[in-house]
Amino acid sequence: MLKLFKKILTTGNLTEEAPRDSELDTLGQQVKRAIDKRMRGSLAIRQVDAGSCNGCELEIHALNNPYYDIERFGVHFVASPRHADALLVTGPVSRHMETALRRTWRATPSPKYVIAAGSCACDGGEFGISYASCGAVENVIPVDVKIPGCPPSPEALLKGILAALSER
């Protein structure tokens, strides 16, 4: 146990805040201000993989690691769409996920934001429209903001969330 505490102490706080002008910090503060102003300090996101290759999910996971620690800006991921203010949707929407996505969207209370994350979610990407894929998320549910990238980096995801909040 002592070794464990020692490791915690020697690792220290990694969360990137200094220097003050770092890009992530500025971006994070902007997100926080927007959330404070428009969402009373908390933005609950339900992530929906509607057909992605799992690449985008890995980068969305990274938002929760100690470097980005997105919760400090007021963003947290929730388990139910009924608790969500926003849907973060990845993948081309596979036809087999079409109804599930639509139902998730309907279960999310209005007003709600829909953020399409990743090239596939933006325009169908490598998969496009086919017998198995509906292509872009906007072909199935209304989308507010698109975040391109294959997959988008954690910074790009954060910028996308900020863009969604500045949208309306």
Place this chain on the structure above:
Amino acid sequence: MSRFDWLTDYRARLEAERVVAHESDATRLEPARCLELDTRDWGTAARVAATFGCRWAGLWGDAVNEQIVVRAVLVYQGDYLVLLTSVPLGHPVLASHTPYFPAADHMERHLQDLLGIALLDHPDNRRWTRHQAWAKDDFPLRPDFPLSGRSCRRTPADSDYTFERVAGSGVYEIPVGPVHAGIIEPGHFRFQAVGEEVLRLEARLGYVHKGIEKLAVGRDPAGLARLAGRVSGDSTVAHTWAACMAMERAAGVDVPPRALAIRAILAERERIANHLGDIGGICNDVGFSFAHMQFSRLRENWQRDSQAAFGHRLLMDCIVPGGVFSDLSSQCKNRLRPQHEALATELKSLLPMMDDYPSLEDRLVTTGCLSVEDASQLGVTGYVGKASGQDYDVRRDQSYAPYDRFDIPSPCLAEGDVAARLQIRAQEIGHSLELLDKLMAPLPEGPVVAAWPETIANAEGLGLVDGWRGEILSYVRFDENGAVARFFPREPSWFYWPAMERLIHGNIVPDFPVCNKSVNGSYSGHDL
């Protein structure tokens, strides 16, 4: 022991069963060899192979003219044997391999749904990959089926799939998914439980079926490599490598040694990144957030280093047909070495702490046990196999350049529980770090991409790569114009999912997340 010295014996046993098998063109699918069978002997060949002790490793069909050519892969002592037969498109009926190899179950049903081959004596004739996006009598992989499909109507939910039920007093059912409570791929799980104990789990996948096999048709080699890199985003390096290897073998392209070394560096980096993330994830699922944070920190560092050295955090599109996309500068190379050392030092302090932690041991030891028999029967490879006594590693047992220059240590345990899978992953990180240094000492000089021949008509190839989840098998056939006519990437996860259904048996429902994370099967790579 030389390669394929067992084949004579296997063929003699086939002959004893009056099965006529012709060995077709020996070099066509090298390093595999092919046995051509009469359609009516398809089942017998599998029965004999099962008693012989072969591992069943894959199955795919290929509609050519009025025939569907079906290939199945058997592995014995690291040798790959492709069984081949064809059925007429007008009457596509074939014996099932599932009665002899339970591993064949899902892939046979995939073949049935996409190519319309009826499998006789299959113990479970429910559909698998098909939900409601195409009709029962439509088969997407047949040439007459348009890529765009036949309907543009909304696809309804797949609500009439029947699940097996367990009867008894106090037995209840828990349906989960396809949209799960977390940042994770979609799939449906149906639990039958009594109290907290899981009596039965049935996975229903296919939700992320994107038509990858159909999309591949008509692509050029570069296009196929890009698509292969998105079969499963966490295994982008391994799948791209396997597809490129298949194409290079088909085209007779020799990849320069420097490119091969860089490919292996990329593959080992991918293995390390995923194991780091998953070890953290396993700890998180039992509430040990200290290790979760430490390992997600290490993973983030690792991904940033990948970005700096190779230009992509997940190393996507770094491998291209004939070589790699960009060279590794000596400057970047010099920066990598201390990074390997730093990670090794971190692990040296972190891993013993986890060993010392009784609560972790309490939650992971004996949880989610996959028995050695089940693992062997299901043909599981990778860390799930290695934790359950399956001592197999493509890098060692069907070695390919550049791994053939090194000793590949492959850890193996027999416990088969979550703790064993975690331990295998931890050891694999250590071995991969050592390999990374060896691969760069020295990095061969020379070009990083070979010229691609102008025409590669009617050629086919098989790629065999050890991805971080285990053996990846990739088949590519080019048509008469040199465009891709058939692509089948066989993810190790095809065997992880049935293993998951078995290892959860008798565990409590709340331990499903940690069991699932310790296996971490790919949904996307399986659903195609």
